[in-house]
Amino acid sequence: MKKLALTIAVLLSINISNIWAEQNSTNTSSVRYVKAPRFARPLVEKWITEYAKTQPGVEFQIAKGNQNQGNIDLNVVFDNQEAKTEDFCHTIVYFGEFAVLPITASGSEAAKVLEGKHLNSKKLKQLYFLNDDFDEDVKKIKQFENLVIYSGSNATSVAASFAHNFGEESSNFRGKRISGDDLFLNTALAKDPLGVSFNALPNIFDLQSRHVKNDLTIIGIDVKKNIEDNFSDKATLDELIAVLESGKISEVAVEKIGVSYNQGDDAINHFLEWLLENGTKYNHEYGLLNLDNKLTQEQIDKVKTTLTAQK
């Protein structure tokens, strides 16, 4: 019994030591930490793996949880994110775009209410936001009133992008706020049959099968007939990306995604140079859109200018 007690104590102590050691080890200066919303993490992990093959001396890691909050070297941010951090020592380079689509849980009450509907911008505004009653153009749709909107409230949520696309503020969403990664919006929908939300494509599609996740359904939006299927559950991720890259659709929020970083770190500048030249080819695979060539070139020049200036 005595031995058992000792064993438990030792094992638990080791466990704690491991946690402590892990936390301490993350403070070593050779590691660069990348913070990213979950939908972008698989892509970032891919970069890290691929970059390690070419530059084995520099280690990049994804910062998880609250760890290393004060020691983030690269921050994946959105173009109109409310807490954007570009100042005299931080800058942002964009590597792609993400798209946000309205969703609900498949087979839910909400899905039934919205089935067969092709919502235009005004109707989407009515559905998702506290109504601006000065806008008399659209008659109230009573069925919408019972639906519960779930929106993310964290800084890394795509809520602001979705709201801004309709000229709204993220504080103006109807319904309930959730805190946590946007992936949990899907969880919230699973719990509430009247729940309606939105999410970035990597959170809507199964990146393996390239189809919409089984428990989700895309809310129909008002698009041309020939591309209607691309905005339904019949869509495949690659076709949808192709449509979105071919032209702006007003009902779909598309936002640039980039990396905020400290220009003073040469290793990071080199990483970004690699990223823009070699890393963006994984965008589609991980559910993101590519920037147009002109914009990509601008980003490359931006990083190169920084590198030249430092030399």
Added chain:
Amino acid sequence: MVKRLFIATLVAISPLYALAQGLITGHIKDARNGESLIGASVIVKSEKGQGVVTDYDGNFSLQTKVEPPLTLRVEYVGYRPLDVDVYDFEEPVEIALIDNASKLDEVVVVGYGAQKRQELTSSISSVGEELLKQQNTSVESALQGAVAGLNVTTTSGQPGAASIIRIRGGNSITGGNEPLYVIDGFIVYNDPASTRTGAKGSDASLDPLAFLNPSDIESIEVLKDVSATAIYGTRGANGVIIITTKKGSHGRNNISYNASFGWSKIAKKLNFLDAWQWADVWNELYEKGELGYGVDQPTATYDWQDAALQTGFQQEHQLSAVGGDEVSRYSASLSYKSQDGIILNTGLKRYAGRINYERNLFKNLLVGVNANAAYNKVTGQENVNSMFAPNNWFAAISHTPYAPIYNADGSYNYEPNPTSVDIYNGKVGNPISDLENTKTETENTRIIGTGFAEYTIIPQLKLKASLGADLSNTRQSFYAPSYTTGGIANNGYASVGQTKTNTWQTEYTATYSNVFKNVHSLTVLLGYTAQQTDRSSFSTTAHSFSNDATGYDNLSAAGTTLPSTSSHYISTLQSWIGRVNYSYDSRYNLSATLRADGSSRFAKDHRWGYFPSLGASWNIDREKWLHLSKKVDFIQLRASVGTVGNQEIGDYQFAANVVPRTVIINNQLATSYVIANKSNPDLKWETTTSYNIGLSTGFFRNRLTVTLDAYYKKTSDLLLDVPVEQVTGFSTVLKNVGSVTNKGVELEIGGVLVDKKDLKWNLNANIAHNKNEVTSLGDSESFIPNFSSATMSYLNPLIVKVGEPLGTFFGYRFKGIIQADEDIASLPAQTHSTVEPGNPKFEDVNGDGVVNEQDRVVLGNIQPKFTYGFNTKVTYKNFDLFISANGSYGNKLFNALACRLDRGNGYYYNPLAEVADRWNPTNPSNTIQKASSATSIYTDSRFVEDASYLKIRNIQLGYTLPVPRITKDAKLRLYVSLQNFFTFTSYSGYDPEANRNGIDETNALYQGVDYGAYPTAKTVLVGFNITL
């Protein structure tokens, strides 16, 4: 053994246990402006008792044993509570709360307390926050166009001059019509007498509210109907304006510095004859006329109007600090203002300071002080310049352009010219030199301070005691040196005077407030208050100085000192107040008020007056049986009735005053005493009975609010001098005989048109109509106010007449110019103007064949058909644009300046430029009469002009730059403002708001006369504000 195992396990897992507890971090901010919210409460809903409050930066950190997902409840006073489902603790929780921007949830300051706007039964308007945030030049300028039914008339462009303020029209004929002010709980009657001393010389009276820096004001509430004003009893009849200065906030400290710099120019100039045109008039009239000599053709013309003007530079600096900790809060400011007028040697200097401090000494005892102090110095102009010039400005603009202003060496020209009348030792005054060298100063030092203690016996019952003082000291100094027009006849002329007005106020109130069974809300207020005013003044005038070196600083240097005057009055008011507010389910609201006032201003049997009011409101939108559109948030019907009084009739008017008179007995001067007036022991309050119905509404989540009010007020027992039989030894006696009514409607609309993060657009507009009518003057039908003490003494352009409003003009009806081919014999004779070609002709109203005083008729009045105002603010990202405007339609003004200067008499002055187009046999004008040497003038319809106007008061463009690297709240705002830049009017004088009669600009009897008013300036202002 088991024990050991337990201990070992406990030791081992205790650190783990701590780690297993979830740590939620986050930040709470205001959804609209992104500012962090300090002290917001955050609780885990399923975990009773687990909660924290946000820190100074709006951050929180919360340990919880509950596994995600969990729900956080976030609450903050003034904001809508929010539930947030937290699914992981990985990211800090960002929560944006939306404030209760609904106007209905606002608490409105009312007399002796505060009330929810939703439960109001009275008509109360708040001056918009945006208006108060602007760089306002005075308290009155912040009120201009701000509220329906509040009419502010800027009568003079003199920096620091008083304005005329009326709420829902004027009630009194001879008494005061100014509203009552309550400044941080201290009752202040804006009595112009407190800044006058009896000293001669000053043309403008200092604004009694000049001691308040407009930037220090947090809120202004205008109490318009009797349900709101009855709590002020004898002083509530003219409406009440409650001013609250800025208070500190708990847990946040800021310091800010504001600097502004401005340049002012005259908004509009008048055109006068040039030297050649003037010489034409002169020679036409006098070369072959009564004087028999002409003037040579001039070689140059001199613009005296331009010479009297300057670009006035102004600057203002204010340093203020606000803040507090958990138990106390403070707000303090210091400011300096220097403003040059647009007329030479006029301006204003102000040093002001303010402090508000409150502290919870104990949990249930709050004590505090509010103090405002200021020193103001107004440099004005002399009020009498010469025979026909009411002031230096008038003397300058009407000076003949034939005479040079300066000598060749740049010194002033004091040589007589053909028009000079006041020649002494071969010299005359020079109006520009008069402006430059005559000293006319009014200095006022004023401190208003109150201290209070509020004791909460039980949460529902609060006792409050306060003691305050208003100490005001005004000194007026005037010196016209021996070479100026005012001093040339007497070898220097000086006058000094001082008025000291000290008011003490003490106030004790008990407020019980409770909600029974969730639906019965009851608030009861009881209180006692007393106020004593002690005013003393003296003034002395002296002349014949041996030299100009010391002026008014040493009157003993004067050869002659005129009899000095002094006075001393003490008046006391003590009052009991009571109010009950009851609200059932916020649906039916009732308010009953009673104030008993005892005033020493009245005879013993009439000292006490009782002023009740009753108000009710019905929030129709809360009725369940009524199915309103979702767009409608609020519909409230209000009605009120009550009686209030006006004690602003002067001190001790009921008593027979015994006054000294100098008489000559046996060729010796002796002092005797005479009874100056007949006593009237029945003299009592002027009372106003008032009815109000109103509708307040809110639509689209209260983004659109519309308020409509209609009222009827009857003021009776007005004080008037009533003729009495000669056997009494007096011609008149003061009696309560008159009555006046005011009825009108008011509409206020407020809208938040756009409310996006980057773009916001607000608009407020109001319009009001008031019909004023004199309904009784006792046995008399009318009387004509006597302007005998003014420079326009023989011109009495106004009449007070039953059936007409106050400020009614009375004179001849102009029918055109008599033309050469007209049949003169068929025209009626005119007692005041010869019937001959080129002269004006007037209507023989009674058809008796002669136009005389019996043919004078009502020519219009000063009352506007409606007044309106609007202001709008657009904010786009860091830019903000604010525009405010107000106007008046249908009001008339007697253009006495044109009446004097439009007649083509070049002898005493220079006429207006239009006289160049005067009638002559070859130019048969039907509007401008021929040149005339007659000096007498009379009121006729030509000069009762339409003074409707629309003024764009302020256009301000600002840019705010957050500088979070200095402090979290740090920001820098840069702004440029155009003030009074655009005026749309058909009035031909300087300014359609002008009001200068030379007697008393605030007195209802003499309003509506523009005779040499200080012209209005337009100003460009640039400034910056740094907040740290």
